[in-house]
Amino acid sequence: MRLSEFIVAHVDRIVDEWESFAKTIKPAADSMSSTELRDHAKAILLGAARDMNTAQTKSEQAAKAKGEDLKKTPSLDEAAASHGELRHIVGFDLVQMTSEFRHLRASVIRLWVDNLKTPDLAYFTDMIRFNEAIDEALAESTAAYADQVTRSRDIFLAILGHDLRAPLQAVSMSTDLLALKAKLDEPCRAHLARIRMGTQHMGSMVSDLLEFVRSRLGASLPVERKRMDFGEACREAIDEASAGHPGTYPVLSVQGDTTGMWDRGRINQLLQNLIGNALQHGAASREITIRITGEENNVELVVHNLGNPIAEDAIGSIFDPLVRSNTAEHPSKGPTTSLGLGLFIVKEVVNAHGGSITVTSNVNDGTTFTVVLPKSV
Template structure:
């Protein structure tokens, strides 16, 4: 049973409700305590002010002549709620006017004339405040009796005020208790309604965990915190789903690319085992084909290994390089491979960057090779290197047929080729541009493609010219072996 209670208190609803009730308790109790002190201070100040006003009226009367006053007039000057004690010339109590003032008050106030005194917890004296007013020369007439008064003691009972404060405290306690009960009930109802989206999110998450990959958290279309949370989680699920789909596609594409050379090698081996390849020339031809297909497999595995290392965020070399020299070497190689192709080079004398030389050279080889491979034999290719204050730019332009927008959006997808039949006659595995993108991103650069069916295609690589910061660590992607 205690465990169940602890678990309930550990819920968001219980914590919120407990926090709100604690704040409400602190606020209500603090307000009640402040109100009690304020009320008590107000009652005390009112009583003191009443006594001082009475004293001022008596002093004004004493300033008049003759210094003779009737007892009824004295009671009127003092006010009906104030008790009056008359002290004779010998310091004894001789007369009580209005309500009776206990005689011990005479002794308590004797040493402190003209001071308002709060008398509490005195034996035989109720709680009151008293003020002793010296009145030498004053004659008070009470029932035809003249009294030579040396002082007058004014007293105002405060025990009734204490009863008022006590009654106020009890009422405040009842109000606080009722408010807390109503707040708890209302808070439970509000939290039950307000946290209902979280319950639906939990149900949707359970469904996702059970295998319902298309399930998503409900979003009501507002700007509440739960809607923002649901949208963020849905986005994370979408990213995860795309990642899983990419992994499945990656595995399928890799197996497809490896299946073709394996089938070719297996076919030639079957012919050899069947004794068909008895002629030395035929056997040499078979070995050439097996070696070529093995080379394709080796190149594909190396490309996959490079992508896996780049995806894992493994650092590349950081050397000072001359990008103009790299571009010139790549163009020289391309002119040897395609001697009938017009390949022009436009570079400044030296463009210094920091990076991995072999990888950047591989990038340029891939881009220039694509331009040669996917354009007509007579189409010219132009390679240019420019620089700004903080970037170096390499542009490779061709005058080919260009690419439609649908293909342009997928050129960096792994294993994707515009030739949907995957015919290897055009060469390549569909990993050239993905490798370009991965290497350039590892150098903190960017790569973009602009294509116009009427003007050709331009690939632009941008690299920072300053020291290359270490690439951000990326989560390793699961790449099939």
């Protein structure tokens, strides 16, 4: 009997062995019913049998051996993906889930070989096709499991970031009330100022974390466009960013009409991160320049600082999440509270407004970020 025929004829017996093995996976299996333990096993086996009976050229066989997606058996892929998702939900770890496929492969081959009476050359082809089908199912199941792990982590981070806002707000409000009502001496006021600044840094980190998670969960940054003056927003952002860097104040140049339809909150995020990045990494003795040019259909923002350039091999990934914009020779000036999300948020804000951003950095010219945003949708 050919292997595909054997699988169809003995599918319930094979699934019984699958269930028996799944019961040994503790502690997740302790609370699972027979239906949950047998989850998608029959569909995976029948999908594998259908795949084995599908004609396959030598080139297709070679492609499949390399893991290329030929989309021959959607039912197999769907069953395997659903299995991976559900195994994650009930508490199997990745090693435990993949061990089910290892046991399934061994069980089918063992039961089939025990049933054979005379060897046949075609049986070797059957084993190759069966192994390909199981590998395909395992790949789909593992990918789906990994997606669920990533999504669960992102949801956890979203909840964490959201819940951190309340205690941070309480600390911030209490600090403001103490500054207004309490009669504090100068040292105490200095301590209070440090608490306020630390709270602001933490609030910024939480906001960046939430924006990062939002993008990971597949949602683009929402924007609420209203008419605003980009130059005015930049002046306010400079004042706010410079408060944390005494003695450093960027030089601003505004030319042309800089009004347009943008989301004021998002633009403030963009400006704070770009200006803060320049203040953090620019040479302390050299000025930071910001130029805003209003043109007919767009506005251009250029933020420039001198100092150690961004490492050449880091330019390509500088807008990726959790990547810090370290310079070629020195990490940064002093301690930082950054999560490595600032420039990622900048890129997301630019994309949400339909704009573009580029960066150049070298020893002679310094580092320049250039943002171009359309004035209207």
